[in-house]
Amino acid sequence: MSARQVIRNISIADLVRYRLPVPGVLSILHRISGALMFLLLPLTLWLFDLSLRSEIGYQQLRQAAEGWFVKVVLATLVWSLLHHLAAGVRYLLLDLDLGVDRAPARRSAWIVFAVSLPLAVWAALIIFGVL
Amino acid sequence: MSIGARRLVVGAHYGLADWLIQRATAIVLTIYLIALAIRIVLARPIDYESWAGIFAPFGMKTATLIAFVALAYHAWIGMRDIWMDYVRPTAIRIVLEAGTILWLAACLMWAAQILWKV
Numbered sequence: 506m507s508a509r510q511v512i513r514n515i516s517i518a519d520l521v522r523y524r525l526p527v528p529g530v531l532s533i534l535h536r537i538s539g540a541l542m543f544l545l546l547p548l549t550l551w552l553f554d555l556s557l558r559s560e561i562g563y564q565q566l567r568q569a570a571e572g573w574f575v576k577v578v579l580a581t582l583v584w585s586l587l588h589h590l591a592a593g594v595r596y597l598l599l600d601l602d603l604g605v606d607r608a609p610a611r612r613s614a615w616i617v618f619a620v621s622l623p624l625a626v627w628a629a630l631i632i633f634g635v636l
Numbered sequence: 637m638s639i640g641a642r643r644l645v646v647g648a649h650y651g652l653a654d655w656l657i658q659r660a661t662a663i664v665l666t667i668y669l670i671a672l673a674i675r676i677v678l679a680r681p682i683d684y685e686s687w688a689g690i691f692a693p694f695g696m697k698t699a700t701l702i703a704f705v706a707l708a709y710h711a712w713i714g715m716r717d718i719w720m721d722y723v724r725p726t727a728i729r730i731v732l733e734a735g736t737i738l739w740l741a742a743c744l745m746w747a748a749q750i751l752w753k754v
Contacts, residue, residue: 614639
């Protein structure tokens with residue numbers, strides 16, 4: 506009688522050489538972007554508060570947005586939102602049993618990146634004042 | 637972890653309710669964001685007057701607050717999943733989960749305060 510095959514979870518060291526398929530990359534980025542938005546929630550609310558409080562607050566926000574830190578925060582937030590939203594719509598369709606097979610699931614994952622990444626780059630260029 | 641002999645107090649055993657609520661809140665947030673984006677485009681050029689003007693009407697305040705409630709619930713389910721996946725010691729996880737709820741509740745109060753000052 507042969508020994509039963511032992512299946513273990515991969516260790517952290519394996520993560521580097523593990524070739525995650527595109528839907529897997531989309532999935533972990535969905536989680537990371539969600540966690541980022543949760544972590545940045547106080548900053549988001551602070552910016553929202555400043556923008557609505559008064560004319561002076563609004564101008565202070567404009568000034569704060571000149572600094573690289575706020576720029577990076579804003580760009581991170583915009584990418585997180587775009588990726589989370591686009592990947593989330595894909596998940597809602599998967600919940601309806603649409604595109605569950607491997608080929609369409611991979612195609613839709615690529616479509617999510619094709620939508621979210623150019624929009625995020627465009628937004629980042631505006632935030633950093635290139636456009 | 638059990639409290640008492642048979643009361644299992646951890647895990648996602650709350651049926652499909654949270655699964656469904658995560659989807660429902662996602663749809664609410666998507667619709668709200670699309671409506672807000674359209675509203676911003678219509679209000680251009682954006683300065684303080686036009687920006688504050690978007691959130692001044694009672695209907696928009698209410699819609700935004702509902703979106704924040706949806707956001708808080710959505711974030712709770714997502715963060716709960718993350719804590720459940722990566723934080724194995726039950727006591728630490730429950731503290732993190734309770735902290736997440738308190739934190740999101742506080743953010744919700746803050747959001748309401750911001751909105752009703754406009």
